Amino acid sequence: MNRILIAILALTVPLTIFAAEGFSSLEEQMTGKEYTATGLNKLTPEELDALNNWIRGHSLATLDQPKSGSYAATPGDGGDTRGFEDKEEAKMDRSVITSSIKGSFTGWDGSTVFELENGMIWEQVDKDTFYIREVENPEVTIDPSAFHTWRLSVVGYGSECRVERIQ
Secondary structure, eight states: OHHHHHHHHHHHSOGGGGGSSSOOOHHHHSOHHHHHHTTGGGSOHHHHHHHHHHHHHSSGGGGSSOOTTOOOOOTTSSSOOTTOOOTTOTTOOOOOEEEEBSSEEEEEOSSOEEEBTTSOEEEEOSOOOEEEEEEESOEEEEEEEGGGEEEEEETTSSOEEEEEEOO
8 A cells, every 4th residue: 555655645746846946845745635635644753754755865856955975066156057957048958978877777767867987967868768787886977969959878888868857
């Protein structure tokens, strides 16, 4: 039952809530009707806190703040802003990005988030799939493509996917 509730919540919580500064709890993001319809009103305050903490630790909400020891730019902070396209600005840096994916990697599935060693975080925006045997910290290149898009490829493999920078 708990897994079903978590799955429903994961599907109903829009990703836009994670773009805001800090983490917004479920009860802050849902209407009263949604909150009741999902059964969250039946949870004790401790259970609700545990669920919010789980979501915070296992979702894109963890991307709100850079992890200690890494630096990820955001538009306007003076760091490496490649991938944060301002289509009205004519002189964006569109040079190739080379880095490595942090940790183990087995491919992409249509909704993969790529956390790179250089602190950048990119999200797959096409529905392509690509699977390989698990590798650790594979080197990737992210190349600029047409219409202000970017393509990620794993060095040594002949597949690529379209990505968008999210942090």
